[in-house]
Amino acid sequence: MSEVIMMKIGIIGGGSIGLLYAFYLNKQHEVTLYVRSDEQKDIISLEGIFLNKKENRRNERIHVEYIHNWKGQDEITFVAVKEYHLDTLLATLSIHTKTLFIFLQNGMGHLEKLERLKNQQVYIGTVEHGALKVNKNEVNHTGLGVTKLAPLTENAEPIQLSNVMANSEDFPFMLYQNYEDIMLKKLVANAVINPLTAILKIRNGLLIEDPSYFKVFKILFTEVTAALSIKDSQEIEAYVVSICRKTAHNQSSMFKDIVEGRKTEVDAIVGYCLTQANKNQESVPLLTSCYFMIKGMEKKGEKD
């Protein structure tokens, strides 16, 4: 293993992904986690972050700050907030040009928004880890995956990245040339697994284990790939099935969001696919129905 240079790394967002990355990257780097609430800041300052992986429970002391105190001083900044929280954040991010950004949002809805950062160094990341936030400073690492990175902007140079990527064997990073390649597969997986598991209230594995549900999986998969003009879909189908298998016992993020009455990422994921379907003049009745079912379920959460 080559020598790893310690970097200053900022992680914006204290959700399951923010906690997971802060924990793993803090082992070899100087991490600051930026969070919104007093409550989360206090407990992480006091206790650090707990990570549970199978029977193993570990603790890591992490420097924690308020999001509004982020000043672009970190060499690398991971942005781990939900897509619909980016809007308020981007004004601040756009004035700090020294840091290299890595955006970890689901879907592809945020790409347009990131136009604002076109003169900065921006990487897109897709997260294939399973992570479940247990409480404000505790996360379960439920599925070991990989983080795939690809440059979004032209001036993004991967020099600092090598230090992150060499980080550790149990938290691998992979570098790609084309962000669309890595995002598209992940988008299809999200667009199929998330709405169906949220509507049916089932864990991911049941989508492929139950022959009836797998029929619905197939119909939706066909519509999603048509929406995105994906011609050669066989390899992607195998990928989506493999994600279901690897995360068989997990609840998808959209399922959890619905159960806990939170806003979901349906616009960034399913809404983005519908926009593409519209552009490509593809009729996608099941995908459209999934979108509106989730929209209705979100409202129900607000009312209850």
Next chain:
Amino acid sequence: MSEVIMMKIGIIGGGSIGLLYAFYLNKQHEVTLYVRSDEQKDIISLEGIFLNKKENRRNERIHVEYIHNWKGQDEITFVAVKEYHLDTLLATLSIHTKTLFIFLQNGMGHLEKLERLKNQQVYIGTVEHGALKVNKNEVNHTGLGVTKLAPLTENAEPIQLSNVMANSEDFPFMLYQNYEDIMLKKLVANAVINPLTAILKIRNGLLIEDPSYFKVFKILFTEVTAALSIKDSQEIEAYVVSICRKTAHNQSSMFKDIVEGRKTEVDAIVGYCLTQANKNQESVPLLTSCYFMIKGMEKKGEKD
């Protein structure tokens, strides 16, 4: 009001519909209710049937028998079992030619099965009442509706029927020439309302009250009418919407079946529409998905 002649009426099946019809018809006729379980037979013998309508609770003493003791001695026999229970029953029904049958099943899947009774007097009935079975001898009449009747077989003469139809003002019957006319509207309503409410776990009214859910309603309605080759669908859409409005606070029968882990009527309702779509070479991805979602949910009920 003309004079009503008392008839011997048999009602096969002690579900919500069986209890409702037994209660109302027993006021002016000699009703025998045929049930399957010892438990239900005993409690109805002992206590009669309770019917709740708004704040009003009433009781009616009813003659009760085991289904296997039905011998075709009644002048009119209402068959109020679920479609998937008909198979075992039809062998017995087919050997008794004296009685006039009225079948009250949902969907249109049973029509083919009733071919066995083509030399008998058979009427088809559609039930637009809201009825909720509270326990083995108690039913809530949650929505006042109408029973629509039409002859299925050629030798069905409505002479005896007039006595049933004059029965009472608070339990109206209407007679039609063509069974397809009355069944088709009811089938469309069932095929749209039942699966969506069962999948989304919502009461009927929310399908038209929530703009997001109403979008899904529209997509499914379009597929169902295409499947059934219904050209002029405007009037039927108004009818389905009116059913949602009238039964706004009710749970659909399929929703209740799923919640209580029972087999649903998805084959008779949605399955029948899919067969027709196949014959008419119509692509119905949402309807197909609804079918398999319900099938998967039924299995889940069995496992839990």
